[in-house]
Amino acid sequence: MASERLPLARITPVQRMMTVPGEGLRKILSPREKAAVIVRYLLGEGASLPLAQLPDHMQAALAETMGLMRLVDRQTLDQVVHEFVTELDQVGLAFPGGLEGALSVMDGHISQTAASRLRRKAGVSAKGDPWERLLTLPIEKLIPIIEDEAVEVAAVILSKLHVQRAADILGKLPGEKARRIAYAVSLTGNVDPETVHRIGLAVLGQMDSQPPRAFDQDPVERVGAILNISPAATRDDVLKGLDDADAKFAEQVRKAIFTYSHIPTKITPRDIPKIIRIVDQTMLVTAMAYSTGKEGLEAATEFVLANISQRMAQSIREEMTSRGKIKEKDAEEAMNVIISAIRTLEASGELVMVQPEED
Numbered sequence: 001m002a003s004e005r006l007p008l009a010r011i012t013p014v015q016r017m018m019t020v021p022g023e024g025l026r027k028i029l030s031p032r033e034k035a036a037v038i039v040r041y042l043l044g045e046g047a048s049l050p051l052a053q054l055p056d057h058m059q060a061a062l063a064e065t066m067g068l069m070r071l072v073d074r075q076t077l078d079q080v081v082h083e084f085v086t087e088l089d090q091v092g093l094a095f096p097g098g099l100e101g102a103l104s105v106m107d108g109h110i111s112q113t114a115a116s117r118l119r120r121k122a123g124v125s126a127k128g129d130p131w132e133r134l135l136t137l138p139i140e141k142l143i144p145i146i147e148d149e150a151v152e153v154a155a156v157i158l159s160k161l162h163v164q165r166a167a168d169i170l171g172k173l174p175g176e177k178a179r180r181i182a183y184a185v186s187l188t189g190n191v192d193p194e195t196v197h198r199i200g201l202a203v204l205g206q207m208d209s210q211p212p213r214a215f216d217q218d219p220v221e222r223v224g225a226i227l228n229i230s231p232a233a234t235r236d237d238v239l240k241g242l243d244d245a246d247a248k249f250a251e252q253v254r255k256a257i258f259t260y261s262h263i264p265t266k267i268t269p270r271d272i273p274k275i276i277r278i279v280d281q282t283m284l285v286t287a288m289a290y291s292t293g294k295e296g297l298e299a300a301t302e303f304v305l306a307n308i309s310q311r312m313a314q315s316i317r318e319e320m321t322s323r324g325k326i327k328e329k330d331a332e333e334a335m336n337v338i339i340s341a342i343r344t345l346e347a348s349g350e351l352v353m354v355q356p357e358e359d
Contacts, residue, residue, distance in 0.1 A: 029080065036065045037072055037080045130200035131160055139169055145203060146181070147173065155184035156191065156199050220249070224256025229336045231328075235259075258342070258353070260287060260335040261296035264303040266353045267342065272307040274350060279341045281316075283334040289320040290331035 029037065039062065042049060051059060072080075096105055103115050134142075134157070142161075146154040146169060158166045158181060170178050217225070227235045235257070242250035258266060267275070276284065288304070291297035305313040345351035 029076070032061065032065050033069060034080050034083070036062060036069055037077065038084050040066060041077065041081065130197070130204040134200055134204060135160060135162075139165060139172070141207075143169055143172055145207070147177065149203070151177075151180045151184040152187070153199055153203070154181045155188055156196055157203070159185055159188050160196070160200075220252045220256050223253050224258075227253065227257050228259060228339060231332055232259075258339060260291070260338060261300050263300040263342075267351070268354060269303075269307040271345070271351045272304055274345055275338065275341055276304070276308055276312070278344070279338055281319075283337045285316060285319045285323060286326055286330060286334035287338055288316065289323040290326040290328075290334070292320070 039049065039051070051062070054062075096102055099118060103110075103118065107115075142157070146157055149157070158169065161169070170182065173181070227238060230238070239250055239254065242253060288301040291301040305316065342351065342353075346353060
């Protein structure tokens, strides 16, 4: 009785997986047919298989093989299942398929320059899904693509995105462009999946063909950051030169610059106490004492004092009065310390600067 085999219909899927096969197969199956048997068995047991992740040609081959097969006896099924379980048990490590999968695993561990070079060298794989990468791109990278593409292509891209991300992008586009893209979305109802796939490949190929950027920030932000901590005389002289060379670029740099005098216009009153807490009081008093009687700087000091407790403000005013003459170099250093503290709070998300409204 111990060696008697139970009918296959009476044992559980796990027991069936562990059934010891009989002597040999009644029919020798090819590897493709064995795969079809396993897929049919698991689907029959209610398992959810991510077959859609396979390349299209493999999905087609699997379906064609299953279409040609008819009946498989129990001994053959037992043998195939046992072989499948044994192979799974021997797997120690699995690698992602293709270059894109490898780069996804190594993301954050290799440089963007190396990743971009590999993608350009290998080209865009027609077997993978380009949207897996495109949909994870930050909005800042998607907006230039949408602005440069035809409205029909932009409509497809927006349709593939999550609703909230699509809304954020649409809100950052020029009004006329946004309206045209929104209307084009209404015409995408009959777009077939193959067209969407080709659009994704084309957009991804265009991105990968661009040379990698050596700097994370754009030129305006880099020049603005440098001038933020430069002496006022140097800053004014550079901006004057930029006006003569490229007035538009100079205007953008001015908007990116944040100095002590910009505190009243770019910092909200509720954030002033946060800044005061992380700035050394000696530096704070030095900057404020120097600002007395100086246009722009004095207004910033009064704005800070007006948005802290009266007791602290009075204490700082007394220290300002007792300070003697302050060298410009020391004052510049003190004001840069305050600006650096504000930038630190902004980077950590504890402070949000007020952005000037566009005309």
